[in-house]
Amino acid sequence: MNEQLSQDLADVGRLLYEKRLTIASGGNMSVRAGNSMLITPSGVCKGMLSGRDMIEIDISSGEIIGKGKPSIETPFHLGIYRSRPDVNAVIHCHPVSCTVLAIQKKDLRTNLTPESLMILGKDVPMIPYDTPGSDGLAEKLIATMGPSKACLMQNHGALVVGKDLMDAFFRMETLEYIATLQLKCGEVPGLPEDEIERVLAMSK
Template identity: 40%
Template sequence: MVYSMNDNPASEATQELAVRGGNGEVWMETATKLVEIAKRLYSKNMNAALGGNVSIRRGDEIVITPAGINKGFMTEGDVVVVDIEGNKLRGNGNPSSEGKMHYEIYKGRPDVNAIIHAHPRFAVGFALAHREIPDDVLPETTILLGHVPCLPYVTPSTIELACEVAEGLAHRNAVLMANHGAITVGADLEEAYNRMELLEQTCMSVVYATILGGVHHIPPAEMEFFVANFGLKREG
């Protein structure tokens, strides 16, 4: 459900959050989109309990999900606004404890305006096994996602993890974090979400194919076709 400003129990907090520079509608729309995606991730079993975080960059400010709240039940009034250093500007709660990852990614990727960190079941299985996601198993994975490495384990919520993830995403759309979860980026929130959904679908498909006898990869000549026709760059 999307509440109007009149019937949302948190409408006062939301309105205070949204208004900046006389453009409250833009900020309200941003907060609503953030909540919509956070709830979508929860409904698709890509986050549970207090896990996961989502952010959108708007100019020199970042709208991010709060710490300590189940994302399946948050409202626009829970959303927090920070600057790129993580200094809180508006909002009633605290920004996500994994906010450092978002800020470091944004610093290194001016083309990125949205970030999703989630814990999809099959993707987390890959992260627990310290396995990368190959880019040569499904055409849509090749074109929209690319190669997804599994980064070494680093303590969550630390600047060390933030820097490692930012470096890993310098030229990629997604990474796995060992024993942790997945991160996708995009020019907007829908693109970041679609990449997360495709990442999970790819992991699930690889697991099922392995059970059925093994994964057959797209032939190298076809991969070269994708590179030539879709402007892709492959590692190695």
Template identity: 55%
Template sequence: MIRVDIHTGKAASGRPSMETPFHTGLYRARPEVGAVVHLHPPSSTTLAVIGRNLRPAITPEGVLVLGERVPMIDYATPGTGALADNIVTQLGSCNACLLRSHGALAVGKDIMDAFGRMETLEYIASLQLGCETLGGLDDLPPQEIARMLSKD
């Protein structure tokens, strides 16, 4: 890991990732975010490459960890300001997303929170691909999703 100034993108030491623009953009846009994890896990990336949305509501864990929706971020060349802009605007208040034809991203209050979301994202993607291969899948009932997401 490398420490980077969120305003300038300059590293204290070492060479920052080419994806620094979207990391710093997310930290500026979402002050509650303490960590961003960006990976290219096989199942999540498969969905991103074929443009298929992740369906977190196939399991309670998916809803509780990822929320009702995981956006698919429009493609832009890796490392560019365009990709950073797409992620910051299209992620909104969600905590995980797929990057079209690229990979996956998760945010959290700290590195363990963000990594836990990424782990769940990949798990749900793997389940989804397996279920689709075997004949299909269903989301949880809408009233159950609403109950899990309610703050009560």
């Protein structure tokens, strides 16, 4: 197993837990390592992981290399790596403000600040609900997310992807920050359409 990437995964788990983006044993993260993905184990606090706890899974076959019990959400992590060659890291957790929006079935508004547009892109889709760990959830997530950088998961939480783990971590932190702003601001107008296009062009 790639020791550096395993350690990076443990470090990001600690950051997520310390920033209260995940609580108890919730959430799961993974990183691409060649033809494999390394993923966090099932049912463990993400603030207390070490690199040795990670589980390696072959991306094309889905077979576990070595031993351990991987996250229940392994199906959607594998699905993302199979369908998105641009993605090298996936973070899923249940931050409070994102989950409030996901329960209220309110879309995240990326037009409130330029930072949001630059880091999250214009569209943050809402993934229809399905049972955690099910193939149905994985199918809905991959079909609805498309090429987006982040999404909310109805009655569940949030998910982001990135070119590496820190890229994904910054996206999750920004996603929760924007969700919090949106809840605090109430009904307010967003940036005008021509400014949105200007900011999106800048971030390309």
